[in-house]
Amino acid sequence: MSEIEKGARVPVQLVLNGTAHTGFAESRMLLSDFLREVLGATDVHVGCEHGVCGCCTVLIDGVAARSCLTLAVQAEATTIETASSLASADGELNHLQAAFRKHHALQCGFCTPGILMSLTDLLRREPEPTRERVVDVVSGHLCRCTGYSGIIDAAMDAVNAGSPKT
Amino acid sequence: MKPRPFTYVRPHSVAEAVAALSRHGESARILAGGQSLVAMLNLRLVEASAIIDISRLTELSNMRVVGNALEVGAAVTQNRLLTWPDLAKRLPLLAVALPNVGHFQTRNRGTVCGSIAHADPSSEIPLSLAMLGGEVVLASPRGTRTLKAQEFQTGVLSTSRAPDEMIIAGRFPLDKSRTAAFREVSRRQGDFAIVAIGAYLKDADTICLGIGGAADRPFVTDIALGKPVTDQIEDIVWQLGGHEDIHATPHMRRDLVRRLAPIVIEEARA
Ligand code: FES
Ligand code: FES
Numbered sequence: 001m002s003e004i005e006k007g008a009r010v011p012v013q014l015v016l017n018g019t020a021h022t023g024f025a026e027s028r029m030l031l032s033d034f035l036r037e038v039l040g041a042t043d044v045h046v047g048c049e050h051g052v053c054g055c056c057t058v059l060i061d062g063v064a065a066r067s068c069l070t071l072a073v074q075a076e077a078t079t080i081e082t083a084s085s086l087a088s089a090d091g092e093l094n095h096l097q098a099a100f101r102k103h104h105a106l107q108c109g110f111c112t113p114g115i116l117m118s119l120t121d122l123l124r125r126e127p128e129p130t131r132e133r134v135v136d137v138v139s140g141h142l143c144r145c146t147g148y149s150g151i152i153d154a155a156m157d158a159v160n161a162g163s164p165k166t
Numbered sequence: 167m168k169p170r171p172f173t174y175v176r177p178h179s180v181a182e183a184v185a186a187l188s189r190h191g192e193s194a195r196i197l198a199g200g201q202s203l204v205a206m207l208n209l210r211l212v213e214a215s216a217i218i219d220i221s222r223l224t225e226l227s228n229m230r231v232v233g234n235a236l237e238v239g240a241a242v243t244q245n246r247l248l249t250w251p252d253l254a255k256r257l258p259l260l261a262v263a264l265p266n267v268g269h270f271q272t273r274n275r276g277t278v279c280g281s282i283a284h285a286d287p288s289s290e291i292p293l294s295l296a297m298l299g300g301e302v303v304l305a306s307p308r309g310t311r312t313l314k315a316q317e318f319q320t321g322v323l324s325t326s327r328a329p330d331e332m333i334i335a336g337r338f339p340l341d342k343s344r345t346a347a348f349r350e351v352s353r354r355q356g357d358f359a360i361v362a363i364g365a366y367l368k369d370a371d372t373i374c375l376g377i378g379g380a381a382d383r384p385f386v387t388d389i390a391l392g393k394p395v396t397d398q399i400e401d402i403v404w405q406l407g408g409h410e411d412i413h414a415t416p417h418m419r420r421d422l423v424r425r426l427a428p429i430v431i432e433e434a435r436a
Contacts, residue, residue: 001175001176001177001178001182001185001186002175002176003173003174003175003176003186004173004174004175005173006171006172006173006215007171026171027171027172027173027174027217028168028169028170028171028172028207029168030168030169030204030208033168049167049168049208050167050205050208050209051201051204051205051272054269054271057271060275063274063275064270064271064274065271065272065274065275066201066271066272066275068204068208069200069201069204069205069208069272069275070200070204070275071174071197071200071204071217071219073174073176074197074200074219074221118270118271121274122270136265136270136355137269137270137271139269139354139355139356140268140269140270140271140272140356
């Protein structure tokens with residue numbers, strides 16, 4: 001059994017977007033705060049901190065999850081992917097991102113990183129989802145700007161263009 | 167909002183988890199998927215001196231058919247149950263109810279048993295478990311015991327779990343029906359149900375009807391197909407106890423049940 005005392009700071013090791021990292025966290029630190037504040041991954045956005053908005057969605061071992069509902073210490077030895085892993089090193093957008101640009105699927109962009117990661121998980125698992133299925137997955141996110149139709153159109157466009165490179 | 171400080175425990179077996187639960191006393195909490203618990207910790211609605219994380223216990227990560235039931239370990243996520251190959255055939259009620267549980271993203275981590283333990287009256291999994299006559303398996307220093315779903319959930323967010331007990335599995339009876347129907351009304355897709363209704367055909371002239379969100383716990387009853395359905399539903403709506411919150415008045419809930427139940431019953435017969 002391993003135990004982390006109240007208030008103690010312990011090292012947390014994980015792989016973020018292909019690079020191994022170690023940072024220190026208290027048991028009560030949320031993964032969202034750990035990624036942003038300790039590892040500097042500010043592409044993880046934090047909206048509500050209680051699992052409603054979906055802005056903080058990242059892939060934990062390949063599976064989309066809300067990082068505000070996960071403790072940093074739970075992410076020990078996991079692989080995390082965030083939105084900045086999607087474009088290639090020289091900044092070329094992947095299919096999904098390019099489709100977002102084409103369909104005006106973002107305005108302020110606050111919700112975008114989370115939605116991109118949810119759709120990335122979906123398209124890897126189900127490369128040809130129906131529009132209905134895409135709507136269902138996007139319903140796990142709040143977007144205050146777009147009215148969602150651009151987001152759905154972009155996702156369907158990415159489906160037709162082939163799933164995003166992984 | 168951030169949780170208050172707590173001690174984090176990662177046991178390596180159920181025995182260690184049970185021991186940690188006894189040692190840390192009443193304000194210790196079991197963390198499985200955390201999709202309700204961590205939200206409540208963040209909002210400081212729940213105070214925990216210790217968090218015991220069972221999410222990685224391989225002992226609890228199994229789904230297996232035991233006798234005529236599917237036993238789902240306490241670390242199995244909702245999305246994993248949703249992809250059980252025989253789900254539509256052998257547990258058609260869960261096949262239609264589970265897609266309503268939270269969102270794709272929360273089902274990836276949220277567990278089946280965590281939802282049972284949380285005992286939200288509007289929650290789909292406890293409702294389905296009650297409708298199927300399922301069971302909850304609990305472990306404590308005294309050994310294990312098995313409770314019927316209806317004995318387990320005693321009210322709003324309350325259960326007959328003793329403070330030193332943890333759920334290790336839920337058992338869903340298989341092959342109760344070939345088809346089932348489930349619908350709910352919520353403000354937004356994936357939100358908590360204001361009213362959730364499930365139904366399946368028990369035999370040629372009986373429907374098992376389950377209602378969530380309208381009382382302090384799942385309400386399960388039989389509907390005789392030989393008699394007028396609307397009369398029976400009218401009797402039922404007055405037995406629900408009139409649950410009131412910011413989302414709906416008791417009047418609205420009764421009305422939703424009156425309108426939705428006949429639709430769901432019709433779908434379950436088809
Ligand atoms: S910040 Fe995590 S869901 Fe809103
Ligand atoms: S683009 Fe502004 S919230 Fe979605």
